[in-house]
Amino acid sequence: MASIAGGARVAHRGTPRSSSLGILLVFGPVRGTESWRRFGELTPHARQCNAGFGFDLVTAWRSRGQVWCGKRGDADPKSLGGVFTSAAFSPEVEEGAKQSDTPLGPTRFACFKTRQHRHTGDDNFCAAEGVAIDTSMLARQKKEPHIFLFPPGTMQGTCSPRKDLWTAQAFTMWHAGWFQSYKQAQGSLQCDTVVEETVVFVSRDNWKHLYWQTAAFFNLFVMYNVAGVQPDSVRIVMLDYWPLGPFEAVMQKAFSNPDWPITTLEELGKQAGPRVCFRRALFSLPEYSAAIVKGRPNGDDCSNSELVRAYASHVATRLGAVRSALDDSKNNRPVKVVFNSRRNYDGRTLLRQLANEQQLVDGLKARHGSVLVEQVDFAKLSFEQQILKASEADVMVGMHGSGLAHCMFMQEDGILIEITEARGNLKTFRNLCKWAGKTYIAFPFTTQGQGGVRADEQAFSRVMDTSILIAGSYYNRVITAANSVAHREKPPRWAAG
Template sequence: MSNTMQIRLITLFVVLWILLWVSTFNMHHRIDFNGQPSVEDAAAQKVRQEVEARLTHLADKLEAAEADLESLIVDAMQQRNEQSANLRGPTLELAKDVDGSNGVDDDGRKARQSVSGPVKEVPLTIAVEEHTTSSPAQKTGGHQSRGLHAGHPILDLDDDAFFETPVNELMSQYGGIQGGGSCENDFGNGLIDRWRATGQTYCAPRSPSGSSIKCYLVKQTRHHGTGDQLCLASNVLLDTRDFTDSGITNKVMADYKNTKHMDEAYIHYRKGTLQGNCDLDSSKWKKEHFPGWNNDWRSAFESVADDNLQCDVWEDQPTLLLQRDTFANFFHNSEDFVNTFIALAVLKWSKKDLQLILADLYPMGPFWDLWGKVFKGLRPPLTAWDLKEKYGGKKVCYRNLAIGILGAASPVTVASWQTPCKHTPLVRAYADYVVRGLELVQEPALWTSKTVTVTWMARRASSMWPERRFCDSEHSFFRCEDWQHLNMRPLGRMVRNDQEVVKALRTLEDVEWPNGVKVVFRDVDFNVLSFEEQIQIDVTTDVMVGPHGAGLMHNIFMPDRAVLLELHIDGSGANMHFHNLAKWQGRTYMTSTMKNPIPTNQITSLVSQAIRNVAA
C-alpha cells in the first residue's frame, strides 16, 4: 500500500473515531443503559430526540465513509496482489454488520430504525486476520486438533478428543467476545465460571460414603425469580415405579390431550421417588430456588434415616436427568440443547461416559439426532419409556445424578431484548459441537467459495401435527390412537405469495454479480426434512432468509460469512431472539418489516444486498 493510501486511511479512521466519540459522549451523559431518558422531566424527550438526530446524522456520514473505505481497501488489495501474488500475508477484510437500519420500507425507500440503546451499531469494523493454508495443531485434552477451521477448534477434533474432552475445556478455546458490559458473564466462558462458583451444599452427607446434593443457583441478567438451578446429587436413589404406574402416566397424557397441550407431559412425582441419606439445609431447600419442573424433583426428594439405601441397581456413570420443554419446536427444543451443553461445562463433564435421561413423557420427536448423536457418548439416551422398560420399577442408585437446567432458563431465551454482545463463546462453541457431533463438518474452502447459496426458509403448513406424526404406541407414552383426530398443522406468519417470492428470488441466479460470484438459490421446507438434512442445509447456506419463526434458530450453524435476513410479517417482531443469535454467532444480521403478501421487488433488493455482503 502506498504512503498516500496509508495517510488517507489513517485520516479517515481518526475522523470516524472523533465523530463516534462525540456522539457516544453526549449520549452516555443523557441516556441510561436502556435507552430511556435518565431524568424524567419535560426536557428528557427533547434530549433523546436530539441524540437520535445526531446519531442518524453520524450514521449517514459513516455509511458514506464505509463506501469510500471499502473502495480504498479493494484498491490496496489489488495493488498488493499484483506486487506479491505468491506471498502469504495479512489481508484486510471488511467485517459485515448490517442491521435493520439498512432495510427497505414498504414503499421501496431506504428505512432507518430509531435508536434503541445507548449507542447505535456502526456498520464499520476493520478486522485484520492472518490467512494461512494451515495453522499449528491445537492441544485439546491431550489430543491434537488439525487447525484447519480457523476460529472453530471443535470442528477439527478427532473422535477421541471430541468424546473425552470436558465441555468446559472445549468452550474455553472460544474467546474474543465483543460488546463489553455483562456479555462475558452472560454468554461467554464467564457464565460457566460464574455458574460453577455459586455451588453450595443443599444436603450434607452424614458419612464419607453418604448421599449429598450440591446445587448451583445463578441469577441471570434481567431474569425473573431468584435464580436458575443445576444440582448434582451423589449416592442417591431413584425409585422408578412412577414410570411403570399406568394410572400416573395415563393421567399425565390425558391432561396433556384435554388441555390441548397446555399441560406439559410431566409426572408430578410422589415423595420418595428420589431419596438420599443426607441432612437438608432448610434455608436453601425452598421452592423459590427450584423453577419449573426442578421443583417437582425437589418435592420428590426424601431424606431417609437409613445409612444404607435400599438399592436394586447401582449406576456408576455420570448421569444428567432433564425434562424437555417440548419436543417439536426447534427454538424451544434448543433451550434444552444449549442448557445441556452449559450443564456439562459447569460440571466439567465430557460426553464419553455420559448417560442422559429425558424424564418427560414426550416421544422422541424430530430433533432426536441431537440427543441420540450429538450428546450420546458410549450409552444411548434414555426416555421415560426406556426407564420403565429397563428397570421395571426397580430402585436405581446413582453415584452422580445431575438434575438439569429448566428449558425456559436458557440464555438464548432469557435475553429477549437486543443485546450488544457479539461473537460469543457459548453460541459459537455450541453450534460447532452440534455440527461436529453430526459429522457434518465442511471443508474450509467452502467458506471462501465464489458460489453464494441463498436458502429460502419456507414457512408452509406441510406436515401433520407433531403429536400424530411422531406418536409411537410401541415405544412411548404417546399412543397413536390418541392423536388420530389431528391432521395438517396450521401455521401463522405464512407468506401469502410464497411461490411468487420463490420465483423472484430464483431470478438472482441469472444476475451477473461482481468478483465472479455465482448465486445458487434453494427453496427449502424444513418440515419435510430429517434433522441431519436440515443441518446439512445450514452449513452450506450463505444467505438465510425467511419469516420470523423457530426455524431461524438454524442460522447459528451457517458459515461465518453468512447473512441472516429475518422478515417481520403479520405483526411479528416483538422479541430480538434471532437478531441476538446471529450477533452472538458473529454473523451479519438484516431485518425488514414487510407487508404480506411480500413485495417481490423489496425482498429481491434486500437479498441482493445480503449477497453483496457475502461477496465483499
C-alpha cells in the first residue's frame, strides 16, 4: 500500500506568513465581534448583518456541526481548532462499529447543515476521516456541470450512517449523489494508496466565470475557518472534469499548499491506484451556497463585513498583494485610478463597452496631472495579475461586469464607480464593495449605440473630482495620524497599565 505525503512547508517571497487563518489570521482568536461588543450592544440590524456576513456566520456553522456517521454526539462548537481536532474526531471507536485494519482508523463524517441569511433552503458541507473512494467506478455526467458521478458503493467507510440524518434531501445539490453512494464496508477498507494530507474536494458549476469562482473561493475560506484547516496542509482534488482553467494558480496559492499541484479525482486514481483512501477530507460547498451571492436583485444594506474583509486580506496576503498605506503616504504615492476596460478578445464581442472611455480618461488627466490613471484590459491578465492590479487602485472605474468583483482588493477607503444602467441591474458589485468596506458609486450611462454606451463627461468629471479628493484625504489622514503617534509624549509612569 502506497502513501502520498506532501513536501516541506514553503514561505512565499515577500509574503507575511501566519500559522492560522481567517479570524485568527486577521483579528486574533476572537469570536464574531466580541472584541468590540464590550463598547455597547449591537443593534438588531447589526446583529443580523453579523449573522449573515460576519464572523457570527462562522460561529453558526460551527455550532451546527454534528456527527452523521461514526461516534454519536455533536462536534464541539467551542473548539477554535475546528472539526478535525474536536470531539467529533476523537480516537474513540463508535460503540458496535467495525475496527478497521487499515492505518486510517474508524470512518467518521461530521456535517454542518445550516440556513444562511436570505437563503431559501439549507446549506450543508461535510468533513470526513478514514474514507475510501474507488476511482475505477467513477462516471462522467455528460450534461453540465461536468461533475464526476458516484455509482452506489463508490465511497466506502467503516461507520454506519444515521438514517435520520443521512438522506438525499439533506445534502446540497449534486453532493446528494456522492453521499448516497456511500456503503459501509464488510471488513477493513482496501487501499491502494493512502493520501496523508487533508484533501479538499472541490466541484465547480462554472469553470471560467470570475464572479462564480470568487463565490467558490469565499466558500473555501469559510469552510477552512469552520473546520480549523490551514491552507498549507491542504491538497485540492477536483470532483469535476472541467479544465482547471484560469483560476487554478490563485486556488493553489491561496487555498492549498503551493507545492502540491491541483489534480482531479480521476487522475489521482490513475496515478496512485484505483482504490484511494483519504485520512481527512472536506467536501466543498457549491458556488450558489456562498453567503456573498445573495441579495443581488435588490441589494443588501449590510456593510463593512469583517468576514468579507478577512477573506480579501487572506487572498491578498497569500498572493503578496498587501500594501502599507503609511508607506504609500510617506513616499508621496499619487492617487491611482484604474479604468477596468471592456474590449473584444479572442473573437468574442463584448457587450457594455464604454464608447467614450478615452475622452473620459483624457479629461481626467488634464484636470488632475498628479493623479496616476491607468487603463487596464483585465481580460488580458491572469487572475492573479488582476487581483494584484486591483490592489493598487484607490479608485476603480468600469462597466458592469465580473471584473468589478476585484473591488474587494482595492486600497483601504477605495472607491468603485460602476457605469451601469440607471435601473434594473443586479446589485452584485454594490454588495461586494460595501461588504468589503469600500465606497460604491453607481454612475448611469446616458446613451447606448452601436459603438457601446456613453457616459456624460461633465457629470463624470464631477464624480471623479470628488472621488480623487476623498482618496487623497485618506493618505493625508494616515500620515497625520502617524506623525501624531510619533510625536506623542510618553504618559507619566503612574498612568501606565
